[in-house]
Amino acid sequence: MTLGMIVGNRGFFPDHLARSGHQEMRAALESAGVKVLALTEAESKFGAVETRQEARRCADLFKQHREGIDGIVVTLPNFGDERAIADTQTPQTLHNAANTEEPLEVAPEGV
Numbered sequence: 001m002t003l004g005m006i007v008g009n010r011g012f013f014p015d016h017l018a019r020s021g022h023q024e025m026r027a028a029l030e031s032a033g034v035k036v037l038a039l040t041e042a043e044s045k046f047g048a049v050e051t052r053q054e055a056r057r058c059a060d061l062f063k064q065h066r067e068g069i070d071g072i073v074v075t076l077p078n079f080g081d082e083r084a085i086a087d088t089q090t091p092q093t094l095h096n097a098a099n100t101e102e103p104l105e106v107a108p109e110g111v
Contacts, residue, residue, distance in 0.1 A: 003029060004062045004069045005038040008076040009048035019046040021077020029073070037065055 005025060009018035022038070029036050039047045039061065044054040062069060 001033070001070045002035040002037060002065075002068050004058075004065075004072040005029065005036050006058055006072065006074045007038065007046070007048040008074065009046060009050040011050055015046065017077045018048040018050075021075055022047050024077075025073070025075045037061065037069060 005022075007018055007022040007025065009015065019041075026036050026038065039049065039054070039058050041047050043057055043061075044050075049055050049058050062072070
């Protein structure tokens with residue numbers, strides 16, 4: 001089975017959660033025998049989708065592999081921006097990351 005994975009990122013929340021969320025979700029899916037198709041850190045910040053441009057890049061990736069993708073998983077490890085993700089125009093299953101870390105704080109301006 002192959003799943004497209006979209007990791008949402010929201011800029012004013014801690015970015016490191018997008019990176020760790022990407023890594024953890026990929027590891028969980030791959031350990032279950034699922035092949036994962038997602039943006040890489042070379043294609044977007046932490047391989048996540050925050051902007052409409054990144055959403056289009058992700059949609060293009062999925063279009064290139066549409067015959068081999070069985071579904072799409074969306075994970076929002078730091079309350080990612082769902083508006084950009086909606087622009088991918090793909091059927092999606094949403095995953096909400098567990099808040100097991102310290103309480104979230106808004107990132108300082110410019111981070």
